[in-house]
Amino acid sequence: MSTIEKPTYKVIGTRPVRHDGADKVTGVAKYGADVSLTGLIQAAMLRSPHAHALIKSIDTTAAEALPGVRAVVTSADMPEQGDRYVDLGEGGAIMSHLSSNVLAREKVLYKGHAVAAVAADSIHIAREAVKLIKVRYEPLPAVLDVREAMRDEAPVLNDDVRTQMLGAADPDAGENKPTNVAKKFLFEKGDLEQGFAEADVVVEREFTTATVHQGYIEPHNATAQWHADGKVTIWTSTQGAFTVRQQTAELLMIPASDVKVIPMEIGGGFGGKIAVYLQPVATLLSRKSGKPVKLVMDRAAVFEATGPTPGTYIRAKIGATKEGKITAGEAYLAYEAGAYPGSPISCGCMCIFGCYDIPHARVEGYDVCVNKPRTNAYRAPGSTNAAFAAETIVDEICCQLNFDAAEFRLKNAAQEGTRRVDGPVFSRIGMYETVAAIQASDHYQSPLEGSHRGRGIASGFWFNAGLRSAVTALLNLDGTVSLIEGSTDIGGTRTSLAMQLAETLGISAERVKPTVADTDGVGWNDVTGGSRVTFATGIAVVEAAKDIQRQLLQRAATLWSCDREAVHYEDGKIVGPDQNVITFAELAGKMLQTGGAIVGQGVCSDVAQSGAFGTHCVDVEVDPETGKVQILRYTIAQDAGTAIHPSYVEGQMQGGVVQGIGWALNEEYWYDDQGEMRNSTFLDYRIPTCYDVPMIETLIVEVPDPNHPYGVRGVGEVPICPPPAAIANAIYQAIGVRMQHLPMSPPRVMAAILKLSSAGNGEA
Amino acid sequence: MARVFIPPAIRSLTAGLQEVDVSGATVSEIIDQLDQRFPGARSRLCDADGLNPGLIVMVGNSASSLGLLQRVADDEEVHFLPSIGGGV
Numbered sequence: 003m004s005t006i007e008k009p010t011y012k013v014i015g016t017r018p019v020r021h022d023g024a025d026k027v028t029g030v031a032k033y034g035a036d037v038s039l040t041g042l043i044q045a046a047m048l049r050s051p052h053a054h055a056l057i058k059s060i061d062t063t064a065a066e067a068l069p070g071v072r073a074v075v076t077s078a079d080m081p082e083q084g085d086r087y088v089d090l091g092e093g094g095a096i097m098s099h100l101s102s103n104v105l106a107r108e109k110v111l112y113k114g115h116a117v118a119a120v121a122a123d124s125i126h127i128a129r130e131a132v133k134l135i136k137v138r139y140e141p142l143p144a145v146l147d148v149r150e151a152m153r154d155e156a157p158v159l160n161d162d163v164r165t166q167m168l169g170a171a172d173p174d175a176g177e178n179k180p181t182n183v184a185k186k187f188l189f190e191k192g193d194l195e196q197g198f199a200e201a202d203v204v205v206e207r208e209f210t211t212a213t214v215h216q217g218y219i220e221p222h223n224a225t226a227q228w229h230a231d232g233k234v235t236i237w238t239s240t241q242g243a244f245t246v247r248q249q250t251a252e253l254l255m256i257p258a259s260d261v262k263v264i265p266m267e268i269g270g271g272f273g274g275k276i277a278v279y280l281q282p283v284a285t286l287l288s289r290k291s292g293k294p295v296k297l298v299m300d301r302a303a304v305f306e307a308t309g310p311t312p313g314t315y316i317r318a319k320i321g322a323t324k325e326g327k328i329t330a331g332e333a334y335l336a337y338e339a340g341a342y343p344g345s346p347i348s349c350g351c352m353c354i355f356g357c358y359d360i361p362h363a364r365v366e367g368y369d370v371c372v373n374k375p376r377t378n379a380y381r382a383p384g385s386t387n388a389a390f391a392a393e394t395i396v397d398e399i400c401c402q403l404n405f406d407a408a409e410f411r412l413k414n415a416a417q418e419g420t421r422r423v424d425g426p427v428f429s430r431i432g433m434y435e436t437v438a439a440i441q442a443s444d445h446y447q448s449p450l451e452g453s454h455r456g457r458g459i460a461s462g463f464w465f466n467a468g469l470r471s472a473v474t475a476l477l478n479l480d481g482t483v484s485l486i487e488g489s490t491d492i493g494g495t496r497t498s499l500a501m502q503l504a505e506t507l508g509i510s511a512e513r514v515k516p517t518v519a520d521t522d523g524v525g526w527n528d529v530t531g532g533s534r535v536t537f538a539t540g541i542a543v544v545e546a547a548k549d550i551q552r553q554l555l556q557r558a559a560t561l562w563s564c565d566r567e568a569v570h571y572e573d574g575k576i577v578g579p580d581q582n583v584i585t586f587a588e589l590a591g592k593m594l595q596t597g598g599a600i601v602g603q604g605v606c607s608d609v610a611q612s613g614a615f616g617t618h619c620v621d622v623e624v625d626p627e628t629g630k631v632q633i634l635r636y637t638i639a640q641d642a643g644t645a646i647h648p649s650y651v652e653g654q655m656q657g658g659v660v661q662g663i664g665w666a667l668n669e670e671y672w673y674d675d676q677g678e679m680r681n682s683t684f685l686d687y688r689i690p691t692c693y694d695v696p697m698i699e700t701l702i703v704e705v706p707d708p709n710h711p712y713g714v715r716g717v718g719e720v721p722i723c724p725p726p727a728a729i730a731n732a733i734y735q736a737i738g739v740r741m742q743h744l745p746m747s748p749p750r751v752m753a754a755i756l757k758l759s760s761a762g763n764g765e766a
Numbered sequence: 767m768a769r770v771f772i773p774p775a776i777r778s779l780t781a782g783l784q785e786v787d788v789s790g791a792t793v794s795e796i797i798d799q800l801d802q803r804f805p806g807a808r809s810r811l812c813d814a815d816g817l818n819p820g821l822i823v824m825v826g827n828s829a830s831s832l833g834l835l836q837r838v839a840d841d842e843e844v845h846f847l848p849s850i851g852g853g854v
Contacts, residue, residue, distance in 0.1 A: 087819040089819075093820070093849050094819055094820065094849075096819075166820075167775040168773055168775050168776065168810060168811065168818055168821055168846065168848075169813075169817070169818025169819045169820045169821040170809075170810055170811075170813070170818050172775075185820075186775075187848060188773075188774040188775055189774065190774045190784070348847075348848035348849070348850070349850055352847070352848075352850070424845075424847060425771045425824075425843075425845040425847065426824055426827060426843070426845055426847075427827070427843070429827055465850050467850065468828075468829075469831075470831070532850070607831065608828055608829065608830050608831050608832075609828070610827050610828040610829060612827070
């Protein structure tokens with residue numbers, strides 16, 4: 003479905019075989035764990051058994067004495083960071099927190115917190131040596147719940163944390179003492195009191211969501227080789243080689259240009275492979291041992307010591323008139339940051355009412371430290387939690403007003419010109435169109451029959467980022483182009499970028515050879531995140547293609563002894579006076595005779611995306627005997643702007659939905675009273691499999707983003723936002739119970755059913 | 767003049783005003799003007815190195831990494847917002 007008549011493209015919108023496909027399916031592609039170097043040794047980490055404890059002493063003597071051990075490091079090997087705050091590209095970090103998360107200093111703040119590392123001739127020796135490290139802890143009480151952590155009497159994790167607003171001390175925070183409440187956010191629009199006074203129906207509910215992991219299949223890994231000249235090379239799985247270089251350099255206080263990061267293929271990231279965990283440690287071990295060192299996490303470490311999405315508490319309230327117009331919205335959100343400040347609470351606040359044109363609103367948010375691993379980005383960070391609350395309440399209002407759920411959303415959809423609660427105004431967006439697509443879909447129009455079955459819909463919003471990208475395009479003598487880019491390819495972006503280069507130059511996608519380069523091989527690129535690569539790196543690619551075009555025109559003018567202005571580019575050909583025509587490939591073959599190499603360059607900086615929206619429809623069946631929820635049918639409509647490679651767009655949409663289904667129905671960190679995660683394996687932490695989901699039906703909506711030359715809109719994140727709410731709304735239709743806590747696992751649904759049958763209360 | 771949207775956190779300085787029109791060719795000049803009219807505004811938005819950590823400025827619809835150096839055209843909107851993202 004396209005909202006405008008699309009230009010005629012030759013490459014965009016087709017489905018060529020992905021450029022990295024053959025290597026991936028034949029096992030040739032190299033991942034971080036595949037790295038093998040002469041003299042390579044292996045490393046293992048010692049991790050905290052406590053959720054919260056003082057480190058009184060660390061004795062590594064016995065470990066160092068074990069034959070085969072080459073190096074042992076602790077936080078004593080890491081430079082003191084003081085109170086430095088460093089901008090690391092996509093957001094910044096308090097360096098002392100980042101450093102302490104890599105190797106704990108005075109305290110451990112979560113079970114699994116890294117304390118020391120050993121490099122040895124084999125992984126077995128390293129693991130034995132880890133057991134010989136003696137750490138004397140003084141256990142402290144732990145706090146694992148966001149609301150508990152906000153209480154005055156809660157154990158405080160970080161002595162240096164004070165509540166901040168707008169990046170500075172909150173003048174209303176009262177006494178200057180350490181707190182777990184690291185940040186407070188407030189957004190207001192209009193007159194809230196007036197807005198609720200105008201409403202005929204007001205619904206207010208409380209919600210909680212669990213800590214959830216991205217669940218990427220490939221564990222974190224890093225191999226480092228310290229060179230005799232004081233430089234280091236790091237091979238790693240990351241969403242951003244440049245941020246790894248910068249974080250490692252800042253943590254170890256060495257020049258960034260001395261750190262070369264070679265990004266390996268990535269086995270999933272979803273936001274969780276941006277922060278460094280192992281890279282600085284492997285570097286220290288290599289420097290100390292004089293050998294290249296490989297460090298790979300096991301699954302338990304991935305769960306317990308990397309960055310999941312936060313557990314949250316949200317209280318939200320929406321008012322609407324009986325004509326179905328939203329008049330006001332209010333929300334209070336508290337997100338668990340984990341051990342150190344930095345949850346995506348600001349994003350949650352800015353997204354919670356993003357789908358709608360709400361005249362009066364107030365949103366208040368809190369970033370709260372708890373004794374869990376420091377949270378990290380996960381697909382549209384903070385927005386899924388917020389959408390669960392807002393979209394469940396919207397559904398309840400629809401029920402109370404007897405309004406069709408799609409019709410209500412169409413009536414209130416944010417559109418071009420709508421002012422967000424946080425201030426800015428939307429440019430051209432496709433929220434309305436995604437709802438319309440669902441409303442018109444075969445799924446929504448088909449009756450749903452059978453007992454204990456229900457249908458729900460929900461929408462979601464994510465900003466999408468622009469940030470900064472740079473590419474280089476090298477013309478080859480055979481008329482192909484080598485595209486050198488620095489954006490980790492997570493979702494097929496080698497091909498989506500190559501296709502934009504090909505479209506601009508008028509050649510086929512197969513004539514472009516994309517390569518993801520290391521940090522010495524291409525200009526600065528921000529992380530692959532924020533659904534930004536096909537958009538922002540795409541803009542850089544189009545610029546590089548135009549740069550090549552300009553140079554080819556000059557070469558043709560030289561060839562034909564005419565003015566440059568007399569030559570023009572036309573569909574892969576260069577056309578000059580006197581009916582002179584030469585193809586792109588022919589002129590490439592004359593490159594060396596007409597002036598030497600042709601190198602195109604493209605840079606994109608701070609071009610804003612105009613926002614991504616999706617609307618989902620799901621049918622479920624609830625087993626009243628067990629509480630198990632089965633997904634019967636699922637359709638997603640999403641605005642992709644212009645779908646460069648529709649298969650990859652569909653793949654992102656389907657992948658996001660499946661992760662959202664896992665978040666909705668099964669996934670949660672299960673902690674015991676001591677703060678120990680008890681389900682840190684994929685056997686017990688249950689992500690969806692092919693047995694849990696039907697084929698996800700996709701409806702690509704195309705409302706071109708005016709800020710991209712081909713109208714691209716990022717697609718990777720927003721598909722995860724609506725599933726929990728859509729499923730909760732479907733469960734309500736199936737069994738009459740409003741689910742307000744994630745996950746909606748069988749025990750929780752069963753409890754709700756029993757509560758409903760015993761008390762007639764429809765809340766769970 | 768640019769239209770500056772005052773973050774709720776510092777509306778105590780503007781007597782509750784949510785939007786004000788301010789002249790200035792750059793974000794830095796806008797903040798200087800704000801500070802003259804509403805003393806204390808600069809210290810709530812900036813530190814010695816520029817905008818406070820975790821704070822971004824949106825001019826029109828674009829979040830600029832130029833920060834205080836970002837040029838502002840007449841009639842453009844200026845918003846001070848938390849940085850979007852997370853991950854490091």
